[in-house]
Amino acid sequence: MKIYEKAPAKINLMLDVLHKRPDGYHEVEMVMTMVDLADRLEMSALPRDTIIISSQAGYIPLDEKNLAFQAARLIKERYNVRSGVYIHLDKHIPVAAGLAGGSSDAAATLRGLNRLWNLGISDEELQILGAELGSDVPFCVTGGTALATGRGEVLTPLNNPPQCWVILAKLPINVSTAEVYGKFRVDQVKKHPSAKAMIQAIDHQSFTEVCHELGNVLEDVTFQLHPEVQQLKDTMKRLGADGVLMSGSGPTVFGLVSKEAKVARIYNGLRGFCKEVYAVRLLT
Numbered sequence: 499m500k501i502y503e504k505a506p507a508k509i510n511l512m513l514d515v516l517h518k519r520p521d522g523y524h525e526v527e528m529v530m531t532m533v534d535l536a537d538r539l540e541m542s543a544l545p546r547d548t549i550i551i552s553s554q555a556g557y558i559p560l561d562e563k564n565l566a567f568q569a570a571r572l573i574k575e576r577y578n579v580r581s582g583v584y585i586h587l588d589k590h591i592p593v594a595a596g597l598a599g600g601s602s603d604a605a606a607t608l609r610g611l612n613r614l615w616n617l618g619i620s621d622e623e624l625q626i627l628g629a630e631l632g633s634d635v636p637f638c639v640t641g642g643t644a645l646a647t648g649r650g651e652v653l654t655p656l657n658n659p660p661q662c663w664v665i666l667a668k669l670p671i672n673v674s675t676a677e678v679y680g681k682f683r684v685d686q687v688k689k690h691p692s693a694k695a696m697i698q699a700i701d702h703q704s705f706t707e708v709c710h711e712l713g714n715v716l717e718d719v720t721f722q723l724h725p726e727v728q729q730l731k732d733t734m735k736r737l738g739a740d741g742v743l744m745s746g747s748g749p750t751v752f753g754l755v756s757k758e759a760k761v762a763r764i765y766n767g768l769r770g771f772c773k774e775v776y777a778v779r780l781l782t
């Protein structure tokens with residue numbers, strides 16, 4: 499039997515950091531949603547008690563460093579599963595981009611193996627397991643649109659934002675999430691974005707308000723490390739995107755666009771500047 503799961507990318511419509519916690523993580527407030535850019539996973543049972551990962555992408559680890567491997571190992575250990583699994587990852591989400599590609603693969607693995615092995619685990623339990631793998635994994639288990647607090651694992655479902663185009667652009671640079679949080683200083687934040695205002699904008703189904711309330715306090719840290727990310731954001735604004743923000747710890751910058759007629763112009767304008775550009779819809 500084969501199980502298929504889609505693992506979509508996430509974007510942070512707002513990301514605020516409140517303080518550093520004694521456990522080293524940061525207390526956050528984020529509004530997250532998913533976009534129609536996804537990895538595809540194929541899972542099949544193996545008679546031998548082993549986990550094998552393959553992928554068409556040559557640039558990700560296929561051993562125990564892969565988050566899908568870690569998810570499979572975790573669920574096997576916790577639920578005493580003796581059989582093995584073969585997981586093929588068809589990667590489409592750019593790696594180390596701030597789009598939670600690895601986290602979404604891990605979440606899709608948890609969902610898929612729950613089905614493959616008939617474990618009957620609830621979404622809430624899968625989210626608790628997912629939190630052991632990474633702060634973005636619990637959100638990726640259920641997806642949709644949510645307010646994420648705590649270190650990102652405490653989730654409150656929200657309405658979906660009004661539908662629009664999302665243009666994603668990623669420069670060929672690597673950003674370490676740990677380094678960005680490590681360099682973040684709360685007393686240097688110029689303006690904290692408001693989760694409340696973003697939720698209101700979504701509830702009003704006002705695209706203009708959503709664009710107005712976009713904000714990410716990690717931008718300044720990443721912009722200092724890589725000024726070209728700020729340039730990319732400025733370029734996307736100049737080309738006419740209605741709202742522009744860096745996702746997560748970056749380096750991907752996304753632009754929200756309401757009118758389809760504008761999408762091609764922005765997409766083509768960015769392609770001159772940046773090789774990895776995608777024009778997708780919100781996953782609502």
Ligand SMILES: C[C@](O)(CO)[C@H](O)COP(=O)(O)OP(=O)(O)OC[C@H]1O[C@@H](n2ccc(N)nc2=O)[C@H](O)[C@@H]1O
Pocket residue numbers: 510513522523524525526528596598601631632633634635648649650675676679680746747
């Ligand atoms: C930037 C975001 O992607 C926004 O959605 C997340 O906050 C990060 O999620 P993630 O990549 O799943 O992060 P994790 O794998 O849990 O943590 C990576 C590293 O980021 C830092 N980290 C992460 C989340 C958080 N709330 N505070 C932190 O300080 C920690 O140093 C941690 O060692």
Ligand SMILES: Nc1ncnc2c1ncn2[C@@H]1O[C@H](COP(=O)(O)OP(=O)(O)OP(=O)(O)O)[C@@H](O)[C@H]1O
Pocket residue numbers: 557558559563564565566587592593594595596597598599600601603604634675746747748
């Ligand atoms: N299944 C996977 N897909 C992509 N990268 C993976 C995977 N498993 C492990 N990795 C490793 O994880 C690191 C981060 O990749 P990922 O694409 O998850 O980052 P990200 O989009 O910045 O995540 P986040 O937004 O959650 O911080 C990379 O160094 C990559 O080698």
